[in-house]
Amino acid sequence: MSIAKNIRGLVFSALFAALFIVLSFVKITLGFSAVPITLQGLGLMLAGGFLGARYGFYSIFTVVLLTFLGLPLLHGQGGFMLVFGPTGGFIWMFPFAALFIGYFSNKVRSTNKTVSFILLFIIMEIGGLLVYITGVPWLAHVQHISFSKAMASGCIPFLLPDVLKALVAAGIVSALRSSFSLKPSIASKDALQS
Secondary structure, three states: OOHHHHHHHHHHHHHHHHHHHHHHOOEEOOOOOOOOEEOHHHHHHHHHHHHHHHHHHHHHHHHHHHHHOOOOOEOOEOOHHHHOOOOHHHHHHHHHHHHHHHHHHOOOOOOOHHHHHHHHHHHHHHHHHOHHHHHHHHHHHHHOOOHHHHHHHHOHHHHHHHHHHHHHHHHHHHHHHHHOOOOOOHHHHHHHHO
16 A cells, blocks of 8 residues: 555545534434434544545544543543443444445445445445444443333434435435545656656
């Protein structure tokens, strides 16, 4: 792997990390749930869809790590108490959801735009749903509520917004991915060789 590709990957990872942080500030608090509706799910879908598995993971993992260390990066909050609070189980899974989305998005090679969009939507939706695997049980544990109550307050109200995020992410990635690449251009290769 070339130095140029590594540098390009790290720069784009940082840019998508920043996008993820900005989107987390779009937040709707629900009175009956400790889990807010945010656009950070859209951010991780875009990171995975554009950066691929490795850099998508790095991008979101960096934000989670810095948040754990105390920086107020996720909707203006950070620290140990956030990462191990009621929403911690969702936060831990964010980098792995980006990894999943990145891995399978890179497998979509159809020249048919409709087929490509549908496949990307399915990948984005499944990737978005992965956060509930750790998020809901952890929410139940921290709040001392039953699993069914955790599902009612931490999963079910978010399913429709997740579908909308997956539709938007699939549309953006399918429209722009061909012009977005982590591979260095011929011009940059020539510049490196001179």
